Amino acid sequence: MPRPAPTDRRNRVRELTAQGLDTPTIARQLDVPASTIRNDRAALRIPSTSHDTLTHQQRLVLTAAARGLTVAETAAEMWITPHTVHGHRLAAIRRLGARTTTHAVTLAIALGQIPADTALTTRGATS
Structure with a gap:
């Protein structure tokens, strides 16, 4: 067909x-x-x-990536190891069918998995 x-x-x-x-x-x-x-x-x-829903940890890792945090910064913020951050990121990429972390963040925002204004709250930004 x-x-x-x-x-x-x-x-x-x-x-x-x-x-x-x-x-x-x-x-x-x-x-x-x-x-x-x-x-x-x-x-x-x-x-x-x-089935398309990310776990809480996957959403946190993608949100941190959208904010511009490094793996080490994300690990420190979440109180987990960098290896675990990589695992959550890879699982999110696979679950969303993305090719890269950036693609996963874009899809997660479009699917309502992470807030659309996340990327506007970058590290070092002052309010």
């Missing part, structure tokens, strides 16, 4: 989401990777399903 054009696919994603289907099920039905469906949901501003 040929893959639908992006516009047709996004319309189909909207319809299937309205039926209550989750991202993996939609991806199987449309024969595309789950990351494609997550990107479509972000573009359409469709809220995440529970």
Whole structure:
């Protein structure tokens, strides 16, 4: 079966989401990777399903990255090791189907997983 054009696919994603289907099920039905469906949901501003939801720690790590914190700074702020920060970051990247940390932050903001104004609160900024 040929893959639908992006516009047709996004319309189909909207319809299937309205039926209550989750991202993996939609991806199987449309024969595309789950990351494609997550990107479509972000573009359409469709809220995440529970499968797409990041853990609390993953959200904190991506929020810190959006604020411009280094891994060491994030680890110190969260009272965990830098190795654990890397693990949470990698898990978030995989869960969102992102390619980089920046891409994961962008998707997390678009999906409502982290606040959109996070990136405006950078380190060293004064109020």
